[in-house]
Amino acid sequence: MTAINAATIDHDAVLARYGAEVPRYTSYPTAPHFAADSAGSLAAELQGGLDPQMPASVYLHIPFCDRLCWFCGCHTKQTRRYDPVAAYVGSLVLEIAAFRRSLGFAPRLGALHLGGGSPSFLTGEDLARISEALHEAFDFVSGAEISVEIDPSDVTAETLAGLRQLEMTRASIGVQDFDPAVQAAINRPQSFEQTRDVIAELRSSGLVSVNVDVLYGLPLQTPERLDATVDQVIALQPERVALFGYAHVPHARKHQTMIREEDLPCRKARLADAERASSSFRLAGYEAIGIDHFARHGDPLAKAARSGGLHRNFQGYTADPHETLIGFGASAISSFPGGYIQNTVPTGLYRDQVDRGEVPAARGYRLTLDDRIRGAMIERLMCDFAIGFDDLTARFGLAAAPYVRDAQRLAASDTHGMTRISGRRFVIKPEARSLTRVVASWFDAHLFSAEARYSKAV
Ligand SMILES: C[S@@+](CC[C@H](N)C(=O)[O-])C[C@H]1O[C@@H](n2cnc3c(N)ncnc32)[C@H](O)[C@@H]1O
Numbered sequence: 001m002t003a004i005n006a007a008t009i010d011h012d013a014v015l016a017r018y019g020a021e022v023p024r025y026t027s028y029p030t031a032p033h034f035a036a037d038s039a040g041s042l043a044a045e046l047q048g049g050l051d052p053q054m055p056a057s058v059y060l061h062i063p064f065c066d067r068l069c070w071f072c073g074c075h076t077k078q079t080r081r082y083d084p085v086a087a088y089v090g091s092l093v094l095e096i097a098a099f100r101r102s103l104g105f106a107p108r109l110g111a112l113h114l115g116g117g118s119p120s121f122l123t124g125e126d127l128a129r130i131s132e133a134l135h136e137a138f139d140f141v142s143g144a145e146i147s148v149e150i151d152p153s154d155v156t157a158e159t160l161a162g163l164r165q166l167e168m169t170r171a172s173i174g175v176q177d178f179d180p181a182v183q184a185a186i187n188r189p190q191s192f193e194q195t196r197d198v199i200a201e202l203r204s205s206g207l208v209s210v211n212v213d214v215l216y217g218l219p220l221q222t223p224e225r226l227d228a229t230v231d232q233v234i235a236l237q238p239e240r241v242a243l244f245g246y247a248h249v250p251h252a253r254k255h256q257t258m259i260r261e262e263d264l265p266c267r268k269a270r271l272a273d274a275e276r277a278s279s280s281f282r283l284a285g286y287e288a289i290g291i292d293h294f295a296r297h298g299d300p301l302a303k304a305a306r307s308g309g310l311h312r313n314f315q316g317y318t319a320d321p322h323e324t325l326i327g328f329g330a331s332a333i334s335s336f337p338g339g340y341i342q343n344t345v346p347t348g349l350y351r352d353q354v355d356r357g358e359v360p361a362a363r364g365y366r367l368t369l370d371d372r373i374r375g376a377m378i379e380r381l382m383c384d385f386a387i388g389f390d391d392l393t394a395r396f397g398l399a400a401a402p403y404v405r406d407a408q409r410l411a412a413s414d415t416h417g418m419t420r421i422s423g424r425r426f427v428i429k430p431e432a433r434s435l436t437r438v439v440a441s442w443f444d445a446h447l448f449s450a451e452a453r454y455s456k457a458v
């Protein structure tokens with residue numbers, strides 16, 4: 001990959017002109033544009049269109065943690081008692097069974113992801129209940145990838161046994177930062193040794209691949225502290241790394257007010273940190289994937305990125321080619337070729353609905369042709385930093401023509417020099433890749449149509 005040299009782009013001018021806060025584009029349109037009316041009937045219609053032959057991905061959301069990290073932007077809550085978690089798993093299992101009954105056939109499952117919250121907080125018994133429910137409802141494709149988000153401080157021998165029973169193939173381990181001062185400022189104590197030992201246990205129990213999450217932009221995070229964390233992460237030899245910029249959105253996540261704004265690095269420091277961490281991972285042999293991931297050359301994510309097969313979904317980047325993602329659990333989002341459905345977010349309300357036999361669909365969105373074309377353009381920008389006009393035309397036919405002209409016009413009027421037309425492609429220049437979300441937002445027809453607030457672009 002070409003070295004990033006962001007110095008040639010005037011970030012202040014770009015952000016002043018296009019807005020400093022833009023979506024992360026894990027979907028298009030983004031979740032704030034989903035609407036509450038007739039979500040239930042839309043869910044039935046979208047599920048009714050499922051093709052029994054086509055494998056789908058499945059996402060399960062576990063909205064519980066045994067401690068609340070102050071930086072956390074996920075849908076989760078802290079619980080000191082386990083009984084609400086066990087009761088939630090009961091509802092989750094009911095939702096899965098009801099979905100299967102309503103379809104009338106067992107759909108093929110090509111990939112499974114357990115996220116949260118902290119799925120590693122589940123007991124072995126509850127992991128087994130979930131596994132059993134999924135195997136009853138779905139026809140697992142042989143070699144299906146099964147990934148689980150893991151907080152190392154949760155992992156016990158019992159968790160490991162449960163994960164083995166689930167036949168997990170990839171663990172996604174939250175690290176964030178190993179420095180004790182940073183950890184104190186985000187309420188996340190976690191030693192390098194503890195993390196290293198959990199990874200060793202997971203690998204020895206037959207797991208094939210490890211992802212580690214690292215954050216920059218955290219309170220009290222100096223360049224030296226982040227560099228030390230990056231070195232320690234490299235020493236853990238994960239197959240993949242996700243390097244996220246801390247999204248500080250205290251208006252949406254009240255517990256983030258525990259983080260003192262004066263402790264946060266400024267935008268210039270964030271950018272420099274991201275670039276330094278990125279070059280350390282690349283020097284250590286990782287390939288840069290999209291805006292914030294890294295993977296070993298032989299990892300499926302790196303292979304997908306090289307072959308144009310990288311995708312973006314609610315978990316970030318994926319090599320998962322499936323067009324349909326079925327989400328179970330509170331706040332989980334399902335993605336179908338024709339639209340999106342988000343489940344009820346408050347856990348208690350979600351449980352009441354499922355336990356009464358109702359479909360817990362809270363909000364939805366039916367995609368228009370305009371959405372599908374713009375969504376495809378935004379996904380390619382986020383994955384490849386480029387839109388191939390011939391690919392777009394191959395996919396959407398004549399309908400693509402005005403969008404190609406739009407892209408050509410946008411590149412021609414880009415006074416900040418972030419983009420260019422190269423042959424039959426709209427390309428984000430390497431030095432402007434840190435502003436990819438801003439460029440993607442040029443193609444977003446919904447950007448100003450809802451009272452949504454997003455995280456900082458850089
Ligand atoms: C559900 S957590 C991962 C699993 C587990 N709960 C843990 O923390 O280890 C998902 C990841 O989202 C990222 N994340 C959470 N809050 C964030 C925020 N405000 N900004 C950026 N990334 C965030 C963190 O890197 C975290 O590891």
Ligand code: SF4
Pocket residue numbers: 064065067068069072073074076116117118151174
């Ligand atoms: S970062 Fe992970 S462990 Fe921490 S509160 Fe969020 S979901 Fe829970």
